[in-house]
Amino acid sequence: MSVTAKNLCKDEFFYGHKACAGCGGSLAVRNALKVLGKNAVAVLPAGCMSAVGFNFPQLCFANNAIISTFAGTASMLTGIEAGFRARGIKDFTAVGFAGDGGTADIGIQALSGAIDRNDNIIYICYDNEAYMNTGIQKSGLTPFGAKTTTTPTGENIHGNIRPKKNMFEIVAAHDIPYAATATVGYMTDFLNKVEKASKIKGTKYIHVIAPCPTGWGIPVSDTIDSAREIVDCGLWYLAEYENGEFMLNHDPKEFTSVSDYMKKQSRFRHLTDEDIQIIIQSRDAKWEKIRRDWRK
């Protein structure tokens, strides 16, 4: 049965934490755990979600949860999954929730190792496009042009000079059993991918866009709108990788304005028309390949 707003589990597993208002990451974790249920064993590395959820004696997870080292989300998941199996426990889901830096930068080695071993885990990357917990520094998933505290904007450089690392296709290149992209803006799509992942054996990877109002420079009420618009304007896409094939889940007939999406966020407000043109060209090149090569 597919997950809908109506049948989503009423129990709370990640609740009473100290995340900022409008936090996209905490929404992703909260709802994914509703799908996975009480037997989810969650691993969270150093980062926003562990910082807001595990302050002894205020521990907010109702299911089993543990903080891993920053680089060790996937490797700790491996150990937990193997350990539970060794104890003869069958009905559980080992799930990791790591941010963009914890996934694409410091944690990519351990993630690659886990996929290589095809460990039976779900790895969810909540991508807010910078190291938000430490105060908005550039990560490997910070998009081109974004202003962060380590990619300042000036006359010489207009923010981050490199595009996002393509984690979805990097994990797919490992021939992973299941990978998907998602956004908290299209929550049902995300949660159904989580549910689908929970039924597949081997390593599963879901990359979910999770806006951070503090880091993106948007009102706290705009998290969902921004998380939808990033898909609607074509700077993100909803797709899956399964059985060796890429599949596009949603093919917009017409993109909404990239400029409108970006100008609402203070991290992009400095961009010139030329900068935005570069971003549009790169978007179009990517979509040309997607539409040519991926199933629909």
Added chain:
Amino acid sequence: MKKFLSGDEAFAEGIRLAKPAIISAYPITPQTIVVERLSEMVESGSLESEFIHVESEHSALSCAMGASAAGVRAFTATSSQGLLYMAECLYYASGGRFPIVMMNANRSTALPWNIYGDQRDSISQLDCGWIQAYAENAQESLDLALMSYYIAEKTATPFMVNLDGFILTHTYEEVDIPNEEQADKFLPEFETDNKLDLENPKNMAFSAGPDYNYIFKFKEHQEMLNAVSVIDESEKKFAEIFGRKYSGLIENYKTEDVEFILITIGSIAGLCRETADKLRAEGKKVGVVRLRYLRPFPTAELVKTVKNAKAVGVLEKDISFGSEGTVFTNVNSALHGAKLQVPSYNFIGGLGGRNISRSDIENIFSAIENGAERVNFIGIEVE
């Protein structure tokens, strides 16, 4: 059953008998043989364990922590650069009170690159909250593999067993391998409350602010001190079942009527004892103390042994640049704390695997008797 085994192989036999559910390891010379043997044991079914091929030492220990948090016995092994690469996880494992056992093949640390034995790798990690034992021979390696789990699990403290690279890891000796029945009698199945539990969910490895953090660290320290009595208990039980006796944190040799003592760690102790015998035959009242454990540090035991000596020397394959050998610092602290006015000299040698010969050790004993510099470098002329 007696077999002709290297230190690494003997250790692997001990781990087979300890039956960890999870082994996660990454290869590094001279540790590799222990994990090769263990993977063969898993293949043949003589060890029912899951061997996880991790992609780094950091992941090796991170994975072992995951397994320990899931409530099962875990093992890993490393050396040198690998130990340093997993350093973050060393502190994490002790703070999380995960009773993991790790074998470390003592090896020099780069730069310059060098695969041979010295003890700078593990000694650099004395403060990470792991119990640290140093084996002298292959039999002790095997026995420590079993005892380490007993001690780690009773104190909820991870345990690092150190074997001198090549000199011990790759040298073959006769080793008595206990049978499984005996081993099971010695080492009970792993039981812990410090685990993730579906019936009673836990949040583990959490943050603790300034007030609580200090308390957790204090408790960690207390438990490490408590390990002294658990080590004693484990050795008594071990002697009862296996008939082999160990002497706790230190091993004294001819120290009853001693005037000059050489204190050292690891496999060099045998040569030190032989040299002491030769000097004893010449009428010198010399003895040897082997520190079997550096953490917890054998403060009381050392003071008791040294208190009537005229002078002591500390021989170690280690240096803390800009200071002195760290074992020496620790020994001096113990002597100072007991207000012992015994002259002490540091002898640093064997770095990067440089040989320490019998005549070197004779010279060390002579220097202890006749006085020397505070810190002396064996085989290097210092102007």
